[in-house]
Amino acid sequence: MKNNYILLFCILLSPILAIAQQFTVKGKVTDSDGQPIPFVSVFIKGTTKGVSANVDGAYSINVERGVVTLSYTVVGFKTATQTIDVFDNVTVDKTLQTEHYTLNSVTISAGGEDPAYKIVRNAIKNRKAYLEEIFAYNSDVYIKGMQKLVGAPKKFFGRDIQKTLNLDTNRNGILYLSESQSKFSFMKPDRIKEEMISSKISGRNNAFSFNKASDMRINFYENLLLANTGLSSRSFVSPIADNAMFYYRYKLLGKSEENGVTVNKIEVIPKRKNDPVFRGVIYIADNTWRLMGTDVILTKDAGVNLIDTLNIAQHFIKIDKYYMPGNLKFQFNGDVFGFKFEGYFISFYSNYNINPKFEKGYFTPEILKITKAVNKKDSTYWANNRPIPLTNEERRDYIKKDSIALRMQSKPYLDSLEKVNNNFTFGKILITGYAYNDRYNKRSISFDPMLRSVFYNTVEGFAVKYGVSYRKRYEDNRYVTVRPEVRYGFKNETFTANLNTYYYYDAVKRAGVGVNFGSEIADLNNYGTMNLLSNTINTLLFERNFPKFYKRDFISINTQRELATGLQASLSLDYTKNHALTNTTLYKFRDYDDRAFTSNNPLNPTDDSPFFQTYKSTSVTASLNYTIGQKYITRPDAKIYTESKYPRLSLRYKKGINGLLGGETDYDLVTFEAIQERIGLGLFGYTSFVVGAGKFLNNHKLFYPEFKHFRGNNAMFFPPNLRKFRFLDFYQYSTNEHYFEAHLEHNFSGFILNKVPLLRKLKLEEVVGINYLTQPQKKNYTEYYFGIQRLVFGISYGFAFDNGKQVNHGFRFAYNL
Structure with a gap:
């Protein structure tokens, strides 16, 4: 009787199992010539x-058993x-016919305006409506990123590139391959929430992908695109921006019918070669004037950094009456110091919900x-859930790197690797410094370069300062650093030594x-004045x-320690015994008649x-630092703050305790x-500012080292700093009363x-x-400057005014090495 019940149960369950059973449909999509078509949805x-x-x-x-209809779409x-x-599992190859965009029904009169302009004007009129039409949505997002070298020099700084980067004999190979799947949610104006479901990095089984769905968002309905991405100091103008007609020329390449919708294929052409604009093709629907797709590029002419070309291809899918991104591809290539590289990041969106009900406090x-x-x-999970199949090259990269991943973490392998990397040479210890790494035990020792340790000043004469840094890493991004340092002045015969230790014990709480x-021998200005x-x-020399x-x-x-998101607290207790020093030598290589050394x-x-x-x-000393609107990423081993679009506020209290x-x-x-x-101002570059104020509530007894100092500058060459004055004396205007200072700099990029x-072609940036500074001994001191900069160097000319009277002017050269 029991067996009969089991049999009956199985009979009843079998149709349900059949319905729920899934099979795989796979194949290849090609054009009419048999060539593969990439990234078809x-x-x-x-x-x-x-x-x-x-x-x-x-x-x-993967599809369920039964009759199913697949739709194949791609721009063009x-x-x-x-x-x-x-x-059953089945292979279905599909051939797609090229979309023929014709001008048969379009009349273009000689000398008349191209019909594309009218279409684009209508798209611009509807831009804002389409930008605002979706209030919220959520979806599944799959991201794959791949970068590879397609050419490289044999050696770089003496290192064999093929062995160092694990390349083939032609010095080609994949450097980075990563996949991730996420649940992504969005609500206007700019609320986002993402939960990563799965992550995989080739050759790094324990690592977490840095793929982020919010980084893959680009909306051509916005006027300016790709701001604050590091791609350029400026934003790029959308082909349908409100002022796009000032930057672009348009050419109608043809029209085509797609599912009852007439789609216009329009070429976008920069009016001026070096404007921050795209070139390529956009697709706009008749009557509704919606964007149906984009296939555009940015080049060096548009001002992109590091790469030669960036291709952005976006395809939309219809969700109810709306069109949402189906897939988005960023494909790039470049050449830096002989390293030729190429790669892509592609995101694929599915399971959209454009009417989500988010609970209060969800974001x-x-x-x-x-x-x-x-x-x-x-691997079974990825085989069943990866929406974009691996290429043969990517599959081989996974197999190769994953198979040796464990071996690469073994002590014999790491020891053999370190035997080469830890090779001691006189050139290293003299010029660049020498580092000894023990990756198996997660520790390293770094020795300062000897050339940088020798210096001269009028207090110590010729002197040496040498340090060694030890670092030990633990699980969850915890680490310990220890640095002993010694210093000896040969003229004043003074020896100092100190030890600095730090334990970072909680990466999530940043503690x-x-x-x-x-x-130690310290600068009387606690901010420092110039390096040794x-x-x-x-x-x-001077x-x-x-x-x-x-x-x-x-x-x-x-x-x-972090007290709350964006709020960091610090506390320190300091004891010092301070000794004044005097000059012990006036030696110099060259004696100037109009100059003389000053006292200490x-x-x-x-x-x-x-x-x-x-x-x-x-x-x-106690301080609180708070960043307004701080966003963050939570990882198992860290809490990572992202760049905020609001200011960071700092409050600091310091008390000298008598007795x-x-x-x-x-x-x-x-x-x-x-x-x-870096407050982005679109095409006009970016602005940075800092304002500060302070007051000694009690100044009963303190000495010059405890004064409030400022970042002055007496030299023509200096390292740049937003808080740094360009003509203010290093020491003269430190105060033991009150002050207000402000700094504002704009980079026109x-x-x-x-x-x-x-x-x-020089890509110079105008600044x-x-x-501004005011305090009892220096009221209304103001500097104005203008100049140009590129990468780590800059030159400017400035004027300094003390209470309205000009007191200094001249050139300043900035370096950031």
């Missing part, structure tokens, strides 16, 4: 479930369907969540603790001894006596600062010089700026 008709063909035209889709080809009775500052389970999916102690090499050159020094014995304990007293250049008496100081540990200072200083860098034929 293949959807189950009447649904938003689909896949995409890969670069070789191969596709694979006629949409085709295929009805299949599926009862938070967390824009992407990655859990530990994300990279645990096996760490440090202990530093010893002695620059001062050596200025002192020996008889300019700008920096002023003192000796400090110290112990410092500090800690920091910054306020009295002719007084060679000690600047202050030896004293002790005990202080506590604690023998401390002789008594003061209270409160400071506040607001800063925001080539907006002006890009229009000058002989200069545009203008203002620096």
